[in-house]
Structure formats: structure tokens, C-alpha cells
Amino acid sequence: MNQPRIGVVGATGYAGVELIRILSRHPLLKITYLAAQKLEQSETYGHKISAFRQFxxxxxxxxxxxxxxxxxxDLVFLALPSxxxxxxxxxxxxxxxxxxxxSGDLRLPKEVYESWYGLASPLTQKDTHAVYGLSDWQAEQIANQSLISNPGCYATAALLSLLPLCQTKLVESxxxxxxxxxxxxxxxxKSPQPHLLLSELSNNFYPYRVGCHQHTPEIEQKLQEESKQADLQIQLTTQLLPIPRGILxxxxxxxxxTISFTDLxxxxxxxxxxxxxxSILPCGEWPQIQSVLGANTCHIALHVDNRTQMLQIFAVIDNLQKGAAGQAVQNMNLMLGWPMETGLSLIGSAP
Structure with missing residues (x-):
């Protein structure tokens, strides 16, 4: 049986490099095409990305x-900017x-996308609807599809944390x-930006895109769909940590x-x-970013505060794995009828 031929467009960005790292170890496919937008002539991939120099x-x-x-x-990953x-x-x-x-280009309806991203949507009335690729939540909807919109990194961590609540009556409407x-x-x-320089980011920690982060409508859209509550809203605050990768x-x-921890x-x-x-962690155990680095995993912890009638949920992912490339490969596995875990790691690389 011929192996599917796989291409990666945007092969030099962080998500693209992570994709190739995963795909190069995948046992059921062949990488046949690697491309970058801002490249004048062909060159060996290991010359451009030194981590692959001996591969x-x-x-x-x-x-x-x-x-x-x-x-x-036969199948192409697009890892270019929105x-x-x-x-x-x-x-x-x-x-x-x-x-x-x-990218975020196919995740939202045209009007919503243009409002939050400030860009012209590529979608027209004639375009085939892309299936939202939250693979741990809706594997059956992804199987055998031909166009997948991979979720955003914040959206992945937030939705995996919150979606089980949509099937309950625990939350005030x-x-x-x-x-x-x-x-x-x-x-x-990967584009150079002053606020990402080592001198600016080291020993620093701050919020950004307050009240206007583009993953907000993506999260709300899925929560509203699953809960059947069209007015459900979130207040998302994003912050930049002085580390290369990981999301909390x-x-x-x-x-x-009220609900007990056991029932929740x-x-x-x-x-x-x-x-x-x-992975849902036992009572009293809290997730750590280093536990998921290099793995396509999400660790979730729960705490019911009976004093304040609040539920606290904590989740960690690797933004380049479960938040991007890892989930994309998981989606590919489902599209091609393979076990979803094929070629993906369950083990973090920490410390």
C-alpha cells in the first residue's frame, strides 16, 4: 500500500518545525514537500533549521x-500566518x-473573523465549511473529512477545560x-518583535490583547454550540510568560x-x-507546564470551592504540540483512518 504523501507549507515557523519533527517519526507516511513563503531558492532543510542537520x-x-x-x-498542512x-x-x-x-482563517464565520482579526476573510458563500479540529472532543466528526481548521492554542486548553460543563446543569446560565x-x-x-527580545521578556510577565484576543470568539462559539446557550460569554485574559513554550x-x-469533587x-x-x-488529575494534584512539554497531552485539575460556590479548573498544554502541530497530526490520523495516537508522544520531555 502506498504511503500518503504529506506536505508542509510554512515549514520554517515554530509550528511548522514542530510538525516536521513529529511527521519525520510517523511510521505510516512520507514527507514529500516542504515549502516556505519567504524563500528565494531551494535549500536543504537541515541547513535552514539546524536541529535537522543530521537528518x-x-x-x-x-x-x-x-x-x-x-x-x-495527498495531504497538506498549512502553517502560515492568519x-x-x-x-x-x-x-x-x-x-x-x-x-x-x-491558522485562524477558517475557524470563524466571515463577519466574526473580520471583526476580531482585522483581516479580510478568505471565506465565500461557496466555500466548503471546514470542520473544527478539536480532536479530543469530536473525533467522529473529524474522521474521513478533507478540510480541517486546527484550533488555536489558547482555545484548545480553554475548551478542553470547559466543554464537559456544557453537558451539565451546574453553571449559572x-x-x-x-x-x-x-x-x-x-x-x-517567529517574526522578530521588540517585546519578544530576551532583554524585554526575561524577568518579565504581563497581559496583552486585553479584551480583544482573537481566540475569544473561537472559544465562545464552541461553548455556545455545545451548551445550546447562544448568549454564553467568557472573559479571556491572555498573558505572556518568560518561557519559550507552554500554556497554563x-x-x-x-x-x-453544589457538587462533590468525586462526582465532578x-x-x-x-x-x-x-x-x-x-488526563484528569487526582484531587489535590495540580498541573505543571513542564509535565507536558514535547507531548501531545493536556493535564486538567479541578477544585470545587464550596465557600464561594466557584469551580476552579486548571489545564496545561504545550502550545506547539497539543496547541498546534501535535493536534494537527492527531487530526490527520483521524482523517486517514489511523489510530489517533499514531506518531504522537504521551510523555513530556521535562526537566
Whole structure:
């Protein structure tokens, strides 16, 4: 049986490099095309990305060419910035190829996207709807699909934390769900920016995009869909940690009825019993970013504060793995009918 031919467009960004790291160890496929937008001529991938210098089994890195991409690939990952990625993803998909887009371009309706991203949406009325690739929550909807919109990193951690509540009557219907989210600097991408310089970020910690982070409507859209509450809102605050990778989400949810930790733990265990990648921690154990670095995993902890009638939820992921490349490969596995864990790590690399 011929192995599927896989391409990565945006192969030099942080998510693209992580994709190639995972795909190069995947036993069921062949990487046949690597491309970058800002490249004038072809060169060996190990010359461009030194971590691969001694790995000679990859094709050359090329300037992106649509016809060559279509000729060499059966499935293509797009890991380009929002505003560019979605347009190319749709072109490749319209040509009959399977596509996974890691940008935000295909996650939201046209009007919502343009309002929150400040960019023109690539979607038209004729475009095929991309399936939202939250693979640990809706594996069946992703299986055998041809166009997947990979979730955002903050959205992944927040939704895996909150979605099991949508199937209960524990939360006050008119309440705003508070989501406090902290990320390492790779979540901002590879483009040089003054606030990401070592001198600026080291020994520093601060909020950014307060009240206007583009993952807000993405999280709300999925929560509203699952809860059947069209007015459900979150208050998302994003903050930048002085570390390269990793996300910690802390959510604060007002409860309308009491529940024991044991019963709540059972709800979450049942929600994720079909995936090996989400771990619900025992009572009194709290998640740590270093436990998930390099792994396609999410660790979730729960605390019911009976004094304040608040539920506290804590979750950690690696923003480049579960928050980007790892989840994208998990989606690919589901699209191609393979076990979702194929080629992916359950073990973090810490310390």
C-alpha cells in the first residue's frame, strides 16, 4: 500500500518545525514537500533549521509553488500566518487535496473573523465549511473529512477545560466564565518583535490583547454550540510568560448547585475516556507546564470551592504540540483512518 504523501507549507515557523519533527517519526507516511513563503531558492532543510542537520531523509525546502504542491502531495498542512494561510488552504482543497490549516482563517464565520482579526476573510458563500479540529472532543466528526481548521492554542486548553460543563446543569446560565491564560513566547510566532527580545521578556510577565484576543470568539462559539446557550460569554485574559513554550489556563466558573469533587471528576473522566491525550488529575494534584512539554497531552485539575460556590479548573498544554502541530497530526490520523495516537508522544520531555 502506498504511503500518503504529506506536505508542509510554512515549514520554517515554530509550528511548522514542530510538525516536521513529529511527521519525520510517523511510521505510516512520507514527507514529500516542504515549502516556505519567504524563500528565494531551494535549500536543504537541515541547513535552514539546524536541529535537522543530521537528518537527511527530508525533501529540500522550496519556495511555495501551488502546482508543485498539488503534484507532490495527498495531504497538506498549512502553517502560515492568519490572512495568508486560509486562502492557500482553500485553493489546495478546491484542487482535491486534503488540508489541515493551523491558522485562524477558517475557524470563524466571515463577519466574526473580520471583526476580531482585522483581516479580510478568505471565506465565500461557496466555500466548503471546514470542520473544527478539536480532536479530543469530536473525533467522529473529524474522521474521513478533507478540510480541517486546527484550533488555536489558547482555545484548545480553554475548551478542553470547559466543554464537559456544557453537558451539565451546574453553571449559572447568565454568568460570564472567566478564563485566565498564560503562554510562552513561541505562541507569538517567529517574526522578530521588540517585546519578544530576551532583554524585554526575561524577568518579565504581563497581559496583552486585553479584551480583544482573537481566540475569544473561537472559544465562545464552541461553548455556545455545545451548551445550546447562544448568549454564553467568557472573559479571556491572555498573558505572556518568560518561557519559550507552554500554556497554563485557569478558569473560574460560578456554580448554581453544589457538587462533590468525586462526582465532578467522574463527569470529566467520562468526557475524555476515549482519548489517551487528556488526563484528569487526582484531587489535590495540580498541573505543571513542564509535565507536558514535547507531548501531545493536556493535564486538567479541578477544585470545587464550596465557600464561594466557584469551580476552579486548571489545564496545561504545550502550545506547539497539543496547541498546534501535535493536534494537527492527531487530526490527520483521524482523517486517514489511523489510530489517533499514531506518531504522537504521551510523555513530556521535562526537566
Amino acid at each position: 537527511g531523509e527530508l525533501p529540500a525546502l522550496e519556495p511555495f509553488d501551488l502546482e508543485r504542491c498539488l503534484d507532490l502531495c 490572512g495568508i494561510s486560509g486562502r492557500l488552504a482553500l485553493q489546495i482543497h478546491h484542487a482535491g487535496k486534503k488540508v489541515i490549516d493551523l 447568565q454568568s460570564v466564565w472567566v478564563v485566565d491564560a498564560k503562554s510562552g513566547s513561541t505562541g507569538a510566532g 489556563v485557569s478558569a473560574y466558573i460560578p456554580l448554581c448547585s 471528576y467522574e463527569i470529566y473522566q467520562n468526557a475524555y475516556h476515549d482519548t489517551p491525550f487528556v
